Amino acid sequence: MKRSVKNRLLEIFGKENLLLNKEDLICYAYDGSFGEKRIPDFVAKPKSYEQIVDLVRLCNEERIYLTTRGAGTNLSGGSVPICGGGVLLLTGMDKIKEINRDDLYVVCEPGVVTANLQAEVEKFDLFYPPDPASMSVSTIGGNVAENAGGLRGLKYGVTKDYVMEIKLVTPYGDYVRVGAKTVKCVTGYDIVGLMVGSEGTLGVFCEMTLKLLPKPKFHASLVATFEDIKDAGLAVAEIIREKIVPATLEIMDNFTIKAVEDYKSFGLPRDVAALILVECDGYHTDVPRAEMEKVLQVCMRTRAKDINIAKNEAERDSLWAGRRAALSALSRIKPTVVLEDVTVPRSKVPEMLKKIEEISKKYNLLIGTFGHAGDGNLHPTFLLDARDEAEMKNFEKAADELFEAAIELGGTLSGEHGIGISKSKFLSLELSKKDIEIYKRIKKALDPNMILNPKKIFFQGLEKEKKEIQSK
Amino acid sequence: MKKKKKRFSQNSLKLLDEIYEETLKCMKCGLCRSVCPVFLETQLEPNVARGKIALVQALKEGDLEVTKILEDRLSRCLLCGTCAMNCPSGVRVDLIVAKARVLAQSVRGLSPIKWFLLRIFLKNRWVFKLGVKIGAILQPVLFSRRKEGFEIGLSQKRVVMPLKKDRFLDLCQDTIEANKKKVAIFFGCTINFILHHLGKSMIEILKSKNVSIIIPKSQVCCGLVAESQGDEETFRKLAEENIDAFYGLSVDYIVFACATCYYTFKKAYLEMLFDEKDPYFEKANWVAKRCIDITEYLVNVASVEDVYLDENIFHKVPKVTYHDPCHMAKGLGIKDAPRRFIERIKGIEFLEMEEPDRCCGGGGSFSLKYYDISLSILKKKMENVKKTKADILLTTCSGCYNQLFDGAKKFSDNLLVMHPVELYYIAWSGKYESFRD
Numbered sequence: 076m077k078r079s080v081k082n083r084l085l086e087i088f089g090k091e092n093l094l095l096n097k098e099d100l101i102c103y104a105y106d107g108s109f110g111e112k113r114i115p116d117f118v119a120k121p122k123s124y125e126q127i128v129d130l131v132r133l134c135n136e137e138r139i140y141l142t143t144r145g146a147g148t149n150l151s152g153g154s155v156p157i158c159g160g161g162v163l164l165l166t167g168m169d170k171i172k173e174i175n176r177d178d179l180y181v182v183c184e185p186g187v188v189t190a191n192l193q194a195e196v197e198k199f200d201l202f203y204p205p206d207p208a209s210m211s212v213s214t215i216g217g218n219v220a221e222n223a224g225g226l227r228g229l230k231y232g233v234t235k236d237y238v239m240e241i242k243l244v245t246p247y248g249d250y251v252r253v254g255a256k257t258v259k260c261v262t263g264y265d266i267v268g269l270m271v272g273s274e275g276t277l278g279v280f281c282e283m284t285l286k287l288l289p290k291p292k293f294h295a296s297l298v299a300t301f302e303d304i305k306d307a308g309l310a311v312a313e314i315i316r317e318k319i320v321p322a323t324l325e326i327m328d329n330f331t332i333k334a335v336e337d338y339k340s341f342g343l344p345r346d347v348a349a350l351i352l353v354e355c356d357g358y359h360t361d362v363p364r365a366e367m368e369k370v371l372q373v374c375m376r377t378r379a380k381d382i383n384i385a386k387n388e389a390e391r392d393s394l395w396a397g398r399r400a401a402l403s404a405l406s407r408i409k410p411t412v413v414l415e416d417v418t419v420p421r422s423k424v425p426e427m428l429k430k431i432e433e434i435s436k437k438y439n440l441l442i443g444t445f446g447h448a449g450d451g452n453l454h455p456t457f458l459l460d461a462r463d464e465a466e467m468k469n470f471e472k473a474a475d476e477l478f479e480a481a482i483e484l485g486g487t488l489s490g491e492h493g494i495g496i497s498k499s500k501f502l503s504l505e506l507s508k509k510d511i512e513i514y515k516r517i518k519k520a521l522d523p524n525m526i527l528n529p530k531k532i533f534f535q536g537l538e539k540e541k542k543e544i545q546s547k
Numbered sequence: 548m549k550k551k552k553k554r555f556s557q558n559s560l561k562l563l564d565e566i567y568e569e570t571l572k573c574m575k576c577g578l579c580r581s582v583c584p585v586f587l588e589t590q591l592e593p594n595v596a597r598g599k600i601a602l603v604q605a606l607k608e609g610d611l612e613v614t615k616i617l618e619d620r621l622s623r624c625l626l627c628g629t630c631a632m633n634c635p636s637g638v639r640v641d642l643i644v645a646k647a648r649v650l651a652q653s654v655r656g657l658s659p660i661k662w663f664l665l666r667i668f669l670k671n672r673w674v675f676k677l678g679v680k681i682g683a684i685l686q687p688v689l690f691s692r693r694k695e696g697f698e699i700g701l702s703q704k705r706v707v708m709p710l711k712k713d714r715f716l717d718l719c720q721d722t723i724e725a726n727k728k729k730v731a732i733f734f735g736c737t738i739n740f741i742l743h744h745l746g747k748s749m750i751e752i753l754k755s756k757n758v759s760i761i762i763p764k765s766q767v768c769c770g771l772v773a774e775s776q777g778d779e780e781t782f783r784k785l786a787e788e789n790i791d792a793f794y795g796l797s798v799d800y801i802v803f804a805c806a807t808c809y810y811t812f813k814k815a816y817l818e819m820l821f822d823e824k825d826p827y828f829e830k831a832n833w834v835a836k837r838c839i840d841i842t843e844y845l846v847n848v849a850s851v852e853d854v855y856l857d858e859n860i861f862h863k864v865p866k867v868t869y870h871d872p873c874h875m876a877k878g879l880g881i882k883d884a885p886r887r888f889i890e891r892i893k894g895i896e897f898l899e900m901e902e903p904d905r906c907c908g909g910g911g912s913f914s915l916k917y918y919d920i921s922l923s924i925l926k927k928k929m930e931n932v933k934k935t936k937a938d939i940l941l942t943t944c945s946g947c948y949n950q951l952f953d954g955a956k957k958f959s960d961n962l963l964v965m966h967p968v969e970l971y972y973i974a975w976s977g978k979y980e981s982f983r984d
Contacts, residue, residue, distance in 0.1 A: 102601050102602065407572075
């Protein structure tokens with residue numbers, strides 16, 4: 076790093092909010108994904124948007140790469156500073172500025188932890204539904220940048236459905252506001268929609284206004300087991316066809332059930348092919364109960380082996396404890412865990428499950444599958460040993476096949492983890508050259524020097540062009 | 548110019564491989580960020596388990612050497628085990644950090660002050676005893692006296708309990724003969740040099756239950772403080788002395804009134820020092836199997852009866868709450884026994900605080916080195932205590948006891964800190980003696 080740049084950074088952030096020691100930088104070289112890492116040149120921890128403006132302008136002038144980071148729980152490499160440069164750490168900006176009970180929104184800074192935001196709004200009987208599994212540590216800024224999903228996607232949608240307004244610093248260093256604090260807003264382009272899920276490549280979010288709902292007060296939960304995984308898939312499809320919209324509709328395959336039972340005994344049957352977990356909620360006590368009655372009928376029709384409705388809060392908790400333990404249970408089996416998030420139209424869930432089973436056999440890999448069957452978002456979880464080269468080669472082939480299968484079924488590469496580094500090489504499976512061209516043009520228009528989160532999403536083409544820009 | 552690399556010895560390389568192997572279980576999910584007390588105060592990744600794992604992996608992969616800064620980052624950990632307990636993959640981060648400190652120490656050596664304190668002072672019981680005696684005599688001169696304690700540290704911010712001139716161990720009988728139930732007692736440094744009345748309470752209550760007691764006089768400090776500084780040499784010497792002191796005694800149990808000492812005997816000796824190939828493995832295992840916390844013993848084995856706390860002692864029915872020591876709740880999974888023991892004390896109002904197992908921020912020497920971080924963790928603890936409006940705060944660990952004592956002096960008016968056994972003894976004997984006596 077140039078001395079002048081270092082001095083300018085010190086001017087902006089002061090010694091205490093600028094990390095330059097290698098020992099500290101190493102701790103910002105990775106995120107939650109499996110794959111490449113890179114030690115950044117510096118980590119800057121702003122307290123205000125003014126500091127971000129100064130930093131982005133400096134980086135834009137000096138052509139320094141900048142990767143924005145929250146809690147670093149990203150599962151696709153989105154927060155890895157893969158080209159070096161700086162890491163812009165937003166966890167210090169963690170204020171909830173306003174909870175508006177008249178207009179039902181919350182205004183917060185990007186570093187607020189998702190679960191904290193939920194707890195704060197729930198004090199007023201309000202509800203922020205997106206619930207990614209990492210929500211006890213993940214930040215709202217990261218959730219918006221990755222358009223995070225969660226268990227409640229089926230009924231309540233994902234992060235993009237809740238973002239009303241964003242204040243952000245553009246890659247050329249302007250502080251701007253997009254969207255509005257109104258329910259409706261068609262003034263100008265829908266830049267909010269563009270920014271959500273842009274994986275940190277188009278701007279640095281400094282403040283967000285998020286929509287809130289009244290908190291549903293009543294819940295009913297059910298678990299049903301199936302001897303044939305196809306029947307479980309059928310039950311999922313039938314529930315939707317009956318026009319029931321459960322808050323969550325989850326599936327676990329036999330491998331995962333067995334792993335969960337080995338890990339801790341939750342009393343799940345080891346011999347069933349799959350189980351589904353359904354939760355309905357509502358603002359009135361009759362609603363979830365009536366819906367659950369219908370779910371029960373569907374499960375009986377689709378040849379469920381056992382059906383169990385939780386009678387009280389404690390039983391409900393124990394039903395869900397098994398599902399919540401799924402990843403823990405799987406991750407203890409082997410040292411390396413790769414959690415995928417292929418998503419297909421929900422009617423194709425049975426076929427996708429079958430395909431995953433085939434891939435597992437073909438490449439002799441352990442794959443546990445669980446996930447949000449209700450919205451077609453599955454989590455095939457590969458259990459590997461990174462030191463076993465042969466196994467890792469098989470995994471690569473299996474991953475190729477997995478993504479091809481998802482696309483063939485009309486699905487998508489990633490439901491909620493993002494493309495980042497991990498999936499960028501598969502992008503052409505889903506998108507044509509012309510499709511990708513739109514993204515490239517947008518990126519070039521907003522970030523002509525390509526400083527923000529380089530080499531992510533659709534990196535290959537851009538790298539060459541960047542060199543051309545810089546050589547001019 | 549390339550700096551000359553500090554070479555790892557053969558043993559250090561073996562240790563590094565061992566630690567590295569454990570780090571591979573980490574899937575980098577980052578959930579440790581939601582529970583680590585040090586991280587929650589500082590919000591810096593090097594302070595959390597996932598960051599420490601990255602540092603160890605960088606050592607192994609050759610991206611990093613053992614530096615002073617690395618040593619500092621490794622020491623920013625309370626070894627409270629909260630991350631390990633909450634880790635989805637079950638990574639033993641507490642062992643990774645403790646062993647990485649041993650590794651760092653083997654490359655860089657101990658600092659002169661640590662070397663003196665650990666190798667000269669702690670390692671030799673006679674020097675230790677003499678040192679404490681001199682300290683006890685000098686403390687009124689060196690430190691400003693506050694109500695019931697002294698303020699130490701350069702900034703004189705920390706309030707500590709006064710030292711005793713004599714070791715409790717030297718004041719009690721070797722053996723107390725009674726009926727078939729037989730126990731040995733391990734006191735630990737805090738009882739030996741500060742909380743004499745706790746030691747006395749233990750003995751008196753055990754005697755009242757007709758338990759035969761053996762007090763091996765050759766017991767020494769449990770050594771965990773040396774381990775937490777990466778000083779395996781001192782730790783091993785103290786561990787061997789302790790195991791020799793207790794091994795083969797004809798007792799059913801070895802009783803502890805300090806969660807940290809208990810954890811050290813029960814788990815740390817075996818996990819940190821004596822693997823199956825070690826000549827001390829069998830003996831250490833024999834000792835570990837017989838270890839029990841005093842509240843566990845009194846409730847489950849001796850089945851103590853209810854005692855009634857006279858209202859006149861505290862001039863009211865005191866409100867009481869309990870803090871779970873990390874080494875007890877997270878290290879050994881014991882939460883129930885102390886509570887059931889406290890239930891035996893009638894005439895008090897027991898109130899559970901929020902997050903009773905949240906670390907108090909003591910972490911042994913952590914609170915000396917990073918007093919500011921420790922204090923902000925302590926403050927959160929004391930806020931939870933305050934919400935219960937408790938008059939008495941109980942805990943079963945001498946490390947927490949010291950830390951909470953400081954917290955009580957700073958953040959509350961008249962809060963008393965005690966071990967449950969002390970309170971039981973007060974109720975039983977009808978007399979309130981504090982450590983001032």
